[in-house]
Amino acid sequence: MKKVFKWVGIVVAILVVGFFALNLFAPKPANVEDQEMANAMQGMYMGDSTQSDLVETEKGIVYNGKVVPVDTFYYSKDPTLTFNDVYVKEGDIIEKETILFDYKIDDSIDSQIQVLEKDFLNMKQDLDDYYTRVENLKQEIAQADKSDKVYVNYLEVELNNASKHIDEVKVNWINAEAKIEKLKEMKTDGKIKSDIGGLVYKVNESTSIDPSSKTGSAYIVLYSTAKKVRISVSEYEYQLVSPGQDVEVTIESTKKTYTCKVLSVDLMPNNLETEDTSYYNVEIEIPEEVPYGYSAIVTVPKQ
Numbered sequence: 327m328k329k330v331f332k333w334v335g336i337v338v339a340i341l342v343v344g345f346f347a348l349n350l351f352a353p354k355p356a357n358v359e360d361q362e363m364a365n366a367m368q369g370m371y372m373g374d375s376t377q378s379d380l381v382e383t384e385k386g387i388v389y390n391g392k393v394v395p396v397d398t399f400y401y402s403k404d405p406t407l408t409f410n411d412v413y414v415k416e417g418d419i420i421e422k423e424t425i426l427f428d429y430k431i432d433d434s435i436d437s438q439i440q441v442l443e444k445d446f447l448n449m450k451q452d453l454d455d456y457y458t459r460v461e462n463l464k465q466e467i468a469q470a471d472k473s474d475k476v477y478v479n480y481l482e483v484e485l486n487n488a489s490k491h492i493d494e495v496k497v498n499w500i501n502a503e504a505k506i507e508k509l510k511e512m513k514t515d516g517k518i519k520s521d522i523g524g525l526v527y528k529v530n531e532s533t534s535i536d537p538s539s540k541t542g543s544a545y546i547v548l549y550s551t552a553k554k555v556r557i558s559v560s561e562y563e564y565q566l567v568s569p570g571q572d573v574e575v576t577i578e579s580t581k582k583t584y585t586c587k588v589l590s591v592d593l594m595p596n597n598l599e600t601e602d603t604s605y606y607n608v609e610i611e612i613p614e615e616v617p618y619g620y621s622a623i624v625t626v627p628k629q
Contacts, residue, residue, distance in 0.1 A: 380560075380562075380563070382628075383625065385574065385625050385627065386574075386625045386626050386627040386628050387563060387566065387625070387626045387628065388623060388624070388625050388626075389557040389558070389559065389623070389624045389625075389626065390557070390621065390622070390623060390624075391555040391556055391557035391575075391610070391621070391622040391623075391624050392555065392556060392619065392620075392621060392622065393553050393554070393555055393577075393612055393616050393617065393618055393619060393620045393621075393622060394553065394554060394555075394556050394618065394619075395524070395525075395549035395550045395551075395552070395553055395554075395618065396550045396552040396553060396554050397522060397524075397549075397550040397552070398527075398547065398548070398549055398550070399520070399521050399522065399524075399547070399548040400543075400544035400546075400547055400548075401426055401427075401518060401544060401545055401546040401547075401548070402543065402544050402545050403427075403545050404429070407429040407430075407516075408429055408430040409427070409429055409430070410427070410428045410429050410430045410516075411427060411428060412426065412427040412529065412546075413425050413426060413427060413428075414426055414427075414526045414529065414546070415526065415529060416526055416527065416528060416529050417525070417526065418525070418526040419523075419524070419525055419526075419551070420520055420523060420524065420526060420548075421520075421523045422520060422521070422522055422523045423519045423520060424519060424520045424523075425517050425518070425519055426518050426519065426520055426526075426546050426548075427518050427545070427546070428516050428517045428518060429516045429518075430516075431516045435509050438505075438509055439506055439509050439510070442502045442505055442506050442509075443506065445498075445502055446499070446502065449495050449498060449499050449502070452491070452495050453492060453495050453496075456488050456491050456492045456495065457492065459484075459488045460485060460488045460489060460492070463481055463484055463485040463488060464485065466481050467481045467482065467485065520548055521548075522548065522550050523550075523551060524548050524549050524550045524551050525548070525549040525550075525551065525618075526546065526547075526548060527547045527548065527549045528544070528546065528547035529545070529546055530543075530544060530545050530546070530547075549618065551614055552614060553612050553613075553614060553616060553618065554589055554609045554610060554611055554612055555575055555586070555609070555610040555611075555612045555622045555624060556607055556608070556609050556610075557607075557608050557610070557624050558596065558605045558606065558607055558608070559605065559606055559608055559626075560603050560604065560605050560606075561595070561603060561604040561605075561606070562603075563626070564591075564606055566626055566628070567588055567591055567608050567626055568588065568591060569587075569588050569589065569590055569591060570587055570588060571587065571588045571626075572585055572586070572587060572588075572627075573585075573586060573587075573588060573610060573624055573625060573626050573627070574586075574624070574625040574627075575610060575612060575622050575623070575624050575625075576622065576623045576624075576625075577616055577620050577621070577622055578620070578621045578622065578623060579620055579621065580616075580620075582616075584612065584613060586610050586611045586612055587610070587611050588608060588609070588610050589609045589610060589611055590608070590609045591606060591607075591608050591609075592606045592607045592608070594606075610624060
């Protein structure tokens with residue numbers, strides 16, 4: 327009987343050892359709880375880390391960008407003037423100083439200017455008369471009997487009035503000059519010309535205007551023919567880019583690659599009002615042959 331118990335004990339011991347060996351060396355199922363525990367342990371011993379969207383290659387850090395115009399001009403109608411006609415349409419490529427649209431000019435502008443210019447002659451004569459009057463009154467006051475207070479007081483009042491008239495004529499003179507300048511501007515501003523040569527992107531004839539959008543509220547939107555690529559870099563790579571720096575730009579659709587210079591790096595982030603990581607706009611030159619809106623891959627070399 328003792329031998330039987332002995333053999334049973336041996337068998338049990340073998341089974342227990344086998345069970346622990348199986349659990350020790352056999353692969354464990356990768357269930358969710360096990361994976362979460364492994365991640366937590368790794369974070370404790372190796373430090374927690376977050377994945378980044380940053381793409382790096384042997385050449386440098388890669389960004390996605392878009393081809394946009396270097397300059398955009400917005401032309402709105404003056405509600406105080408009477409609109410006449412428009413002389414461009416969407417899609418036109420125009421030269422600098424091209425007439426975009428104009429206003430109907432008041433035919434009486436020239437006559438109003440002539441009347442004001444003639445008033446200048448009258449005002450000049452008035453000034454000469456009052457200046458002479460002032461000098462004469464000053465002499466009379468100097469020569470008057472100071473004991474005759476009534477007469478001296480009369481001369482001083484007249485002198486004060488003459489000086490006051492001089493100031494009034496000067497004010498009228500300035501106002502007349504301003505009116506003439508305004509009338510000339512109205513006559514000149516009858517024709518609204520383009521500040522640059524470029525593409526007429528938008529002629530907004532719609533009555534539903536979006537005041538929150540420059541493109542939606544302007545009557546005409548003009549894009550420059552000169553173009554640039556705009557990318558956005560985070561605060562962690564901000565020091566890697568600077569104006570004048572060479573970067574590699576590849577146009578996705580054409581597969582053409584250019585070596586271009588960084589034009590500018592914004593000082594303020596484009597998401598300043600958020601609590602997220604700050605991102606800054608960086609603008610890069612691109613040949614005019616590349617169409618507006620094309621997607622670009624920009625590689626900034628590592629420093």
